[in-house]
Amino acid sequence: MIVKQASINDIPNIVELLKLSLGESVVGKSSTIWNFKHADNPFGSSHVLVATDDEKFVGVRALMKWNWQLGNDVWVAYRAVDTATHPDFQGKGVFKKLTLKALDDVQENQETFVFNTPNDKSRPGYLKMGWVVVDSLPIAIVPTILYIFLSFLRKKMLYSNQIQNEKLDELCKVHNNDLSEKKSIFTPKSATYLKWRFEENPMQKYKVVSTNDSYVAMYIKKRRFFKELRVVEVISSNESIHKKVIQNAIIDYAIQNRCWITTLSNKDLFPFRFFGKFGPKLTFKSLTKDTLFINKALDINNWKYSLGDLELF
Known part of the structure; x- marks a missing residue:
């Protein structure tokens, strides 16, 4: 051989x-x-x-x-x-x-x-x-169905899938600097990476919603008895300020596609969620x-x- x-x-x-x-x-x-x-x-x-x-x-x-x-x-x-x-x-x-x-x-x-x-x-x-x-990966499980009753109170948000690369690189730079200062182990993001990983991926169709201050990538995963919305990327210039915009982008898409469960890595984005080591090792x-x-x-x-x-x- x-x-x-x-x-x-x-x-x-x-x-x-x-x-x-x-x-x-x-x-x-x-x-x-x-x-x-x-x-x-x-x-x-x-x-x-x-x-x-x-x-x-x-x-x-x-x-x-x-x-x-x-x-x-x-x-x-x-x-x-x-x-x-x-x-x-x-x-x-x-x-x-x-x-x-x-x-x-x-x-x-x-x-x-x-x-x-x-x-x-x-x-x-x-x-x-x-x-x-x-370890097993900690993951937040959000019962999206709880947010349906609050959806009529929310102001509809406007998003763009065409955020310019220059703006997106600026957003990624702020995101990377924040995680660098926190001494976390993280994957540094860039417009080039996001385009390759989510926007032009031939293996999986992702939904991307963005503003000049936030970027969210997600996709629908079909389970046996229900559909799950899996949020695979959240980037923000300031999550505490833009949390509501990010929440709305996720919930709007989940409700549109009848995804009653949403999963993501961020434990702080949604107040009503289960958080534990539910992910792979x-x-x-x-x-x-x-x-x-x-x-x-x-x-x-x-x-x-x-x-x-x-x-x-």
Whole structure:
């Protein structure tokens, strides 16, 4: 078996291997989606390894670049995402070999870390390779139906989906500076990032509403017996001042689409909500000797994340 770094010419074979190993899901597997995730990412191209046996593609492992910031220090990190093993080679250590090699590669010239939110089936494999569970993600669950009775009292708000990039970058700068001063671990936002992550995402249709002082991205998730509105990004120049505008944008869209439950990472945005560790488990693999950062990262309360930062896509 030969392990090598993937090239652009390998993408069709990678996509076919993903389909063969994982099957088709709600979101199809294609070169367009692969390039969106691993080539067009504003944080940089992913580190992708493939394994071949007699010229047949038998394994793939992708580490997607992702930036996190603490204070003024920006960490180039990696999120462990797409991985697949050919059915004929499962149970033969392909996943482990590719993952450990990828870790060695990204650690070689930098101090970094790897994170992800694996499901219960794949998490044990990561733990055996040195990942640790930080904690389950705290999430706010808002019973949107309670707000229907108050909706007629609210003044209708005007939003724009066409906020100019210059204004949006200014808004992101204020947002980033605020989190930097709070010494939280957060993903620094920019107009380029938001456009890539939410506005031009071929995998999921997001609803974006914005003003010059706030930006909200969300989507509808269909459950078995109800629809959930998942709020994946909230950016504001001053949340205490603009809270009502943000609340109204979310509630208006939830009511329009009959989403009786709304979920988001912000526990303070809605007064009537349940807040607890309802989300997936965040796992962390340190590739740095910076013990101060490691200790900070191992406490979930130090992460100021949006659901868009950590949800699978």
